[in-house]
Amino acid sequence: MSSSAQDLIPQLDIGRTFGALFIAVTLAGVLFGLCSGQAFIYFQTHSGTGMTLYKLAVIWLWILDALHLALITHCVYYYLVINYANVSELTEIVWSFKLQIILEVFIVYGVNLLYAYRIWIISKGQSRTLRLPIIVGIIIFSNSGVAIALIWAVYQCHVFSDLLNAEWTTFMTLGSIAFADIVIASSLCYLLATSRTGFSSTDSLITKLMAYIINTGCLTSICSLAAIITCAVMPTNFIFLAIEFLLAKCMAKAFS
Template identity: 55%
Template sequence: MSQPVPGAASVPPLNVDLSDTDGALFIGSTLAAVLFGLTNVQAFVYFQNHRGSGITLFKLVIYYLWILDAIHLAFVTHMTYHYLINDCANPLAPLVIVWSFQAQIVVDVLIVYVIHLLYVQRLWILSRGRSRILPSIMTVIVVLASGAAITLIWAVYQCHLFTELFGFEWSIYLALGVMSVVDMLIAASMCYLLSTARTGFSRTDSFLTKLMTYILHTGLLTRWASPHAYLFSQRIS
């Protein structure tokens, strides 16, 4: 039976609400681990279905995405351990930006940018034998959109305290907004190219409709799980 600690009754309770800081960090890191598990499953299924195709560009890209996703989870885990374990007793620790927070932003940008380039490459494939104006425009848009991501990385590395991010919050909204717009434009472009490729045969047109549905779903998924969305789209290609 545990013995009471002398003087414990005189210690006032600490009414500290950590749900918006440490709680959010814990939930986010848990979701990141779950999504990495989905990446493992989807990568395994893809490689099982393409065992005899040799080394292809898509396989190398999937290796690349899997490695980046693993690095991203490692940074998130380090950040979580730093704030919840190492500096849990330091009341000023949540104000200081740890290096792994900045590093995982860089990894996120690399993942999203590669996903956009891969979807643009699919636009070029879908437009084969037709006008190349649409994929050309989307290529320029994706390249220009990288400027917003670079601006975000620059802004994050200018800050040493989370309170300093308020001065650069415009860069966060700019990067997220631009990436979301690019996702929607790519999905709309793919749907347009597929809709104009209808043949009049019900079976073929039905398949194109299902493919457009998958494209819309994976286009939305890239906002929260870019590697998982691309691997999912590979399974239906």
């Protein structure tokens, strides 16, 4: 066992580390159930439209979401059941923990790309808003580089204490996700606001859509910012990791 692992064992607080992850997995299961219900309703509502891009996207996101839930469940099961009372193993990073980060990246940036495509569809025919999809696409593409840096840094870690040296990648990735969410939500609201027709029924629908976009954008941004704050304030426990477990579920639910 490495010296860094030996240093971590006396400080290990099961309640604030793996207990927090256990609570996160429980909440993730609830959110996955809600996403599954939304996906079922979506397919029931659009059963006569054939296979479209959005249907394929919903199926793909649901599969990734299910795999992500399976991986974080295995992660918690490995530490709290398989290695029950084996404190030395609790400091080692299991393979499923690293792999779930890759799936989380695919979910988050996949949803962002779908939103960018939605912005492009809405902005077509409006010359003054044609730059918005390009700007959003550049931001998402730049953020993907930050996510790759996060994955690389995590795969260099072998024990949880090593994650302290990779905090900068966590801050950069979560900060870029929150920034992209704000830009996407603002862009969609702007496009919808410029699409008002003057008819009360149509404008009322647009207002409801804008409120929904703001709420979902705030949900994912708050989740990212909460993970940043808890990581900065409490870097020795896993509360920020528990919030990260829920980020992918919030993104999938926001799109579906």
